[in-house]
Amino acid sequence: DTVRLRFHTFYGTEIDPIIKKFRASVKDASGGDLRVQVFRGGELVASDQLLDAASKGSVDIVHGVGGYWSGQVDIGNIEAGLPGAWTSVDEAKALFASEPVDALLTQAYEEAGVVYLGKGYGHSYDLLTSEPVTSLEDLKTRKIRATSNVAKVLETFGIPTVYLPAQELYIGMSTGVIDGAIYGGPVEYEQLKLNETASHYTYLNMLMPGWTETFLANPASWNELSDEHKAIMETAVAQFAQDIHDWLAEGNQSVIDKGDVFEFSTLPSEDSNAITAASQGVWDEEAGRSERNAEFIRILKENAQAQGRL
Amino acid sequence: MSSVTRYLVAQDGLSEFVGRAISWLTLAMIAVLMIEIVFRYFLDSPTIWAHETSTMLYGGFCILAGSYTLRHRGHVRSEVIWGALPKRGKAACDTVIFTLGLIVLTIFLKMSIEFAAESWARQEYSNKSIWQPPLYPIKTVIPIAVGLVLLQNIAELLRSVLTLLGIDYEDPREAELDAEVDPDLLPSVPDSDPDEAVEIDKNQN
Amino acid sequence: MAELDPLTITAIMFLSMLALMALGAPLAWALTICGVWSAYAIYGDGGLDLLVSSTFSAMDNFLLVALPMFIFMGLVLQRSGITDDLFEMIHKLMGRLPGGLGIGTVIICALIAAMAGVSGAATVSLGIIALPAMLKRGYDARLVTGTIMAGGALGFLIPPSVLMIIYAFLSRDSVGKLFAAGLVPGLMLAGIYIVYILVRCRINPQLGPPAEEQFTAMEKVKSLRFLIAPGLLIFTVLGCIIGGVTSPSEASAIGAFGSLLIAAVQGRLNWDMLRYVMITTTKLMGMLMWITIAAVFFSKIYVGVGAGMVVGELIEDFEVAPMMVIIAMLATYFILGMFLDDFAIVFITVPLFVPIVRELGFDTTWFAVLFILSMQSAYLTPPFGYNLFYMRSVAPNSISIGDIYWAAIPFVVLQIIGLALVVAFPQIALWLPNLIF
Ligand code: NA
Ligand code: NA
Numbered sequence: 001d002t003v004r005l006r007f008h009t010f011y012g013t014e015i016d017p018i019i020k021k022f023r024a025s026v027k028d029a030s031g032g033d034l035r036v037q038v039f040r041g042g043e044l045v046a047s048d049q050l051l052d053a054a055s056k057g058s059v060d061i062v063h064g065v066g067g068y069w070s071g072q073v074d075i076g077n078i079e080a081g082l083p084g085a086w087t088s089v090d091e092a093k094a095l096f097a098s099e100p101v102d103a104l105l106t107q108a109y110e111e112a113g114v115v116y117l118g119k120g121y122g123h124s125y126d127l128l129t130s131e132p133v134t135s136l137e138d139l140k141t142r143k144i145r146a147t148s149n150v151a152k153v154l155e156t157f158g159i160p161t162v163y164l165p166a167q168e169l170y171i172g173m174s175t176g177v178i179d180g181a182i183y184g185g186p187v188e189y190e191q192l193k194l195n196e197t198a199s200h201y202t203y204l205n206m207l208m209p210g211w212t213e214t215f216l217a218n219p220a221s222w223n224e225l226s227d228e229h230k231a232i233m234e235t236a237v238a239q240f241a242q243d244i245h246d247w248l249a250e251g252n253q254s255v256i257d258k259g260d261v262f263e264f265s266t267l268p269s270e271d272s273n274a275i276t277a278a279s280q281g282v283w284d285e286e287a288g289r290s291e292r293n294a295e296f297i298r299i300l301k302e303n304a305q306a307q308g309r310l
Numbered sequence: 311m312s313s314v315t316r317y318l319v320a321q322d323g324l325s326e327f328v329g330r331a332i333s334w335l336t337l338a339m340i341a342v343l344m345i346e347i348v349f350r351y352f353l354d355s356p357t358i359w360a361h362e363t364s365t366m367l368y369g370g371f372c373i374l375a376g377s378y379t380l381r382h383r384g385h386v387r388s389e390v391i392w393g394a395l396p397k398r399g400k401a402a403c404d405t406v407i408f409t410l411g412l413i414v415l416t417i418f419l420k421m422s423i424e425f426a427a428e429s430w431a432r433q434e435y436s437n438k439s440i441w442q443p444p445l446y447p448i449k450t451v452i453p454i455a456v457g458l459v460l461l462q463n464i465a466e467l468l469r470s471v472l473t474l475l476g477i478d479y480e481d482p483r484e485a486e487l488d489a490e491v492d493p494d495l496l497p498s499v500p501d502s503d504p505d506e507a508v509e510i511d512k513n514q515n
Numbered sequence: 516m517a518e519l520d521p522l523t524i525t526a527i528m529f530l531s532m533l534a535l536m537a538l539g540a541p542l543a544w545a546l547t548i549c550g551v552w553s554a555y556a557i558y559g560d561g562g563l564d565l566l567v568s569s570t571f572s573a574m575d576n577f578l579l580v581a582l583p584m585f586i587f588m589g590l591v592l593q594r595s596g597i598t599d600d601l602f603e604m605i606h607k608l609m610g611r612l613p614g615g616l617g618i619g620t621v622i623i624c625a626l627i628a629a630m631a632g633v634s635g636a637a638t639v640s641l642g643i644i645a646l647p648a649m650l651k652r653g654y655d656a657r658l659v660t661g662t663i664m665a666g667g668a669l670g671f672l673i674p675p676s677v678l679m680i681i682y683a684f685l686s687r688d689s690v691g692k693l694f695a696a697g698l699v700p701g702l703m704l705a706g707i708y709i710v711y712i713l714v715r716c717r718i719n720p721q722l723g724p725p726a727e728e729q730f731t732a733m734e735k736v737k738s739l740r741f742l743i744a745p746g747l748l749i750f751t752v753l754g755c756i757i758g759g760v761t762s763p764s765e766a767s768a769i770g771a772f773g774s775l776l777i778a779a780v781q782g783r784l785n786w787d788m789l790r791y792v793m794i795t796t797t798k799l800m801g802m803l804m805w806i807t808i809a810a811v812f813f814s815k816i817y818v819g820v821g822a823g824m825v826v827g828e829l830i831e832d833f834e835v836a837p838m839m840v841i842i843a844m845l846a847t848y849f850i851l852g853m854f855l856d857d858f859a860i861v862f863i864t865v866p867l868f869v870p871i872v873r874e875l876g877f878d879t880t881w882f883a884v885l886f887i888l889s890m891q892s893a894y895l896t897p898p899f900g901y902n903l904f905y906m907r908s909v910a911p912n913s914i915s916i917g918d919i920y921w922a923a924i925p926f927v928v929l930q931i932i933g934l935a936l937v938v939a940f941p942q943i944a945l946w947l948p949n950l951i952f
Contacts, residue, residue, distance in 0.1 A: 006819070013873075037821065042687070044819050046575075048437075049568040052425075057561030058568070071435040071445060143356070151440045160356055163439045165577070167683075168762065171691045174952045175759015197952075218561075329801075333793035336587055336771075339580065343768030347761060361577060364764070368583065369574025373808075375801030384798045385541035385805065386856045390898050392539025403538040410535075410548045417551060418566060425567045452570055459805075 002032065003229060005221065008039040009063040010047045010213075014191060015244060022240040029232045034225075036236075051216065055113035060221040061237070063120070065211050067148060074290040075108045078297065079214065081125075082283055083153050083206045084276035084309070085300055089121050089245070092209055095303055104296055105214075115222045117215035117234065120241030123248035124185030125210015130173065130198040132263070133180075136271045142179035145169065149282050150182055150206075156278045166192065173197040185210070187251030190261055201262040205272040206279075213241065276309065314472065315480045321465040322381050322482060328458060329378025335371040339364050358441040366443075370451045377458035380466065381483075397473065404470035408463055415460040422453040521821040528553050528817060542859050543802075546809035553816050562816070569812040573804065577764055578684055583800050584767030585632030585675050588752075588774045590792040592630055592745075595778035598640040600741035601626060602648065607730045607738040614716030614723030616649050617662050618709050624666025625705045628673035629749045630770075632680075638667030638902045642909035655722040656914050657922040658715065664902040664919075665708055665926035668891040671857075673701035674753060675767065678857060678890060681807070682883050685865040690763040691756050695948040696880045697887060698757075703943060704891075704933045711929055744777045757951060803858065810862030818866060830871065837875040841882070844868050845889055845934065852893025856901075860890065881937075884944040888934045895923040895930070 009015070019038045026036050045053040050062040051069035070076030078085075079096075086092040095101055096119045109116040133139060139159045146154055151161040164172045164181075172178045174197040183189070186201060215237050225233065255261050267275075287297035304310040311319070346360030379385055392403055428434075429446040436445050472479050528549055535545035547566070554562030573579075605619025612618070620641060627637040641663045649659045671678045674694035683690045716723040730738075751773060755766035778784040830840055844864075851860050865886075872882045894902040897920045906919050937943050 039819070044565065044815050045568045046572045049571065052568060053564070056564040058558065058564045059561075067437055070437045071442075072429075072432050077437070148437050148440060148442070155440060160354075161440070162356055163361055164762070167687050167689055168691075171689050171759055171952055172762075175691075177759055177762065329797050330794065333790075333797040336583055336793050336796050339583065340587070340768050340771045340775075343580070343584075343765050344772055347765050347769065351760075364580050364768075365575060365577045368580040369571075369576075371583070371797075372800045372804030373570070373574055375797045376805045377801075379798050379801030379805070380541075382798055384802050385543055386802055386858065387539050387541045388536045388854060388856070388899060389539065390854060391537045395539075400539065403540075407535065407538060407540040407544055407548075411544050414544075414548050414551045417563060418547070421563060421567050422570070425571075448574070449571070452567070452574075 006059040007061045008059040010041045018243045057218045083279040115217040120213035122209040122211040127202040129180035145181040185252045186255035203266040325377040325381035373455040377462040380462045401470045401473035408467035426450045543805040543809040546813040550813040573807040580764040581767035584771045588770040589631030591774035595783040604738040604741045610726035617712040628669040632677040638905045653724045661922035668894040686869040696944045814866040848889035857890045
């Protein structure tokens with residue numbers, strides 16, 4: 001009998017080729033016994049409802065970012081990526097692969113009624129503005145679109161932040177409702193056609209990868225799978241995550257290589273350091289939410305010290 | 311007044327009361343957004359709360375309005391066939407619809423109670439902006455609104471069953487006119503019944 | 516059940532929904548009942564949770580905050596006598612022109628459309644104010660009722676537009692962009708109506724005889740003062756949205772607040788009016804929210820079954836020309852428009868059609884304008900058309916329902932001509948948004 005799994009990602013049509021490969025790999029590896037039906041961002045449930053959907057079984061596996069459900073799971077914001085938490089993909093990978101962090105995530109998601117399957121890693125997450133930026137000082141007179149913890153850090157420098165949904169970014173930027181946005185990397189900005197309205201891309205050196213992704217399963221659907229099918233899914237999901245990361249990395253590089261899409265610059269290192277220092281307030285706030293968060297933050301700080309950043 | 315009529319008066323009165331009470335939220339939404347505009351453009355310091363507050367006011371206001379709309383037969387229906395049926399034919403259709411509605415709304419109520427209860431248990435907060443308000447109050451509005459629509463649905467079902475069975479009862483809503491047209495303009499419409507216009511004035515008070 | 520193919524399941528869902536609607540079920544009830552039944556049959560308990568998550572998504576959207584605001588604004592304006600003032604103005608300015616009052620009526624409709632988010636406001640108020648005045652001056656009843664019904668339907672095309680906000684919510688387009696795209700086609704359609712009235716009155720002056728009252732130049736100039744308040748409001752609200760000064764939701768609040776201000780300045784703001792506006796907004800939003808919830812839920816289920824994918828593949832397999840697909844969709848809209856409410860149509864079809872339109876490589880903003888143009892016809896096509904009903908409820912008994920149906924037909928033809936122009940020349944819709952954004 002064919003087993004069918006409903007898989008919901010937060011990405012849209014831009015990753016269709018990767019989805020196609022993912023579905024084919026599961027089908028081939030299982031000899032057609034296991035099939036995946038993939039839903040793109042918002043198709044079945046809004047991204048901030050993904051955790052609920054997995055715990056209730058509306059879908060079997062979800063692919064999201066901790067920030068979507070940080071109001072429901074204490075560690076959500078921390079695992080998604082706090083400013084200053086890590087500076088390279090290898091560092092982030094090593095951190096999440098370590099036994100204590102893996103145990104924290106497994107336990108937190110078990111309590112939330114889902115099975116933690118693993119992580120994926122995003123890419124650049126920097127500032128795009130219509131006017132050039134040479135320092136944080138420049139930003140104090142501009143309205144920047146940013147969300148949750150990044151917004152908190154900017155606010156400590158007196159930079160006004162605004163929340164706008166992604167679909168309104170283009171018009172918001174072109175008409176001056178906002179002067180800049182922190183939303184993703186070059187490839188995401190180009191896809192939203194923001195290069196038509198704003199051409200200054202500033203590396204913040206705040207966080208790299210700028211976000212991490214999480215795969216979660218409905219416990220009942222997951223436990224019904226045979227060990228063989230579980231192994232197939234784990235492999236396919238890991239490859240899917242890797243493919244998305246590679247696609248982001250290549251996409252960002254190709255936008256940079258085109259040369260005429262954005263003008264790239266980097267925030268002065270003293271400003272980047274100031275951001276990391278200011279982030280500590282946000283880290284401490286997150287640590288205060290629960291004992292588990294305090295433990296996670298302690299590990300993050302230890303790691304940052306070991307890397308020589310703190 | 312028979313007990314059926316007393317029940318209908320009470321149920322209609324409940325939906326009427328809720329509708330009138332929440333109608334004030336329209337002004338609250340205008341006020342919240344105007345405050346944001348003034349702060350952002352004239353004082354150059356956008357608030358962190360106006361955006362989400364206005365969204366929550368919107369969501370709570372609109373879903374709570376459902377029972378008021380049902381009480382005033384304001385939910386859009388296609389009358390191409392239904393409208394051509396005799397009174398008891400309409401009642402037969404309504405009996406089927408509101409019986410099914412009763413089942414579905416009961417399921418909806420049960421699930422929305424669970425939805426809200428989980429939000430309370432997790433002390434869930436919103437993560438859109440740095441304001442991070444709690445989400446359980448707005449999620450609690452859902453079961454309340456669904457419960458109110460369920461209660462009004464029962465009244466509609468009772469009306470249609472009694473009409474279908476040919477049981478005579480006094481419907482307190484009978485005399486009301488479901489005006490699509492602005493009642494203020496109606497008295498100027500040729501041939502409009504002056505008694506109806508008076509009835510509308512009564513409703514407004 | 517889960518083994519049935521997606522098209523069969525979708526067909527069963529739609530047929531049972533239509534059956535319930537034929538029984539007279541409120542749309543929200545028909546969609547929720549069929550949705551719950553299908554969700555349970557296809558997904559089991561997990562599927563039912565989609566109902567609650569759809570509910571929360573429908574409530575948790577800043578974009579939709581503009582809906583009650585624009586409705587509120589339209590109701591205030593309707594109650595503050597703006598239509599009377601404007602009609603008095605065109606009567607003085609254009610009454611002497613053959614068909615002049617008819618042309619003026621179209622202009623008033625366009626002005627009201629630029630202030631109100633829903634169609635209907637203009638039809639009702641002009642039906643009460645302009646219709647008797649024109650009949651008294653010997654205007655042809657069918658020409659006049661048709662003009663008022665068609666002009667009233669402009670409310671959706673000329674921004675602000677509640678229907679466009681809902682379309683943007685479902686298709687994830689930008690509201691500001693849709694508003695900008697609707698403006699030129701809306702003015703074009705108004706222009707088509709005006710030309711039609713002029714031509715018919717030129718051929719047969721009996722259709723719209725010139726008024727006998729004479730007004731001095733001074734009186735005419737003075738009557739222009741009635742344009743000040745609506746002009747300011749239109750300029751502010753549309754300027755804020757299309758000029759991007761504020762988000763559409765904030766602009767809608769400015770509009771609602773501004774309309775109260777205008778009413779207050781004119782001394783027409785009172786407790787009864789405010790209460791009527793608040794309570795009517797409540798009733799309308801209760802209807803819209805419950806349809807939104809039900810329709811989002813219903814569409815999630817058939818998306819979940821994979822219906823959209825299958826329809827897309829069918830189109831691919833049969834190698835249908837992309838333009839034929841668009842025309843087929845527009846024909847579907849025309850037929851649905853004869854029987855269903857515009858909000859029902861937007862919720863049922865947008866999640867199904869828009870991904871296909873996008874896949875075929877068309878501009879979804881352009882398709883949004885085609886959709887809105889089709890919905891204007893839906894307001895006029897028998898047997899189910901709101902403006903027909905509104906007209907019936909305000910027209911004198913000497914005008915029969917048959918007259919009203921016949922009156923609508925030439926204007927439906929004009930609407931189809933307008934639609935064909937936008938299909939053939941997408942730039943009519945896309946020029947302004949491309950220019951601004
Ligand atoms: Na309009
Ligand atoms: Na129609």
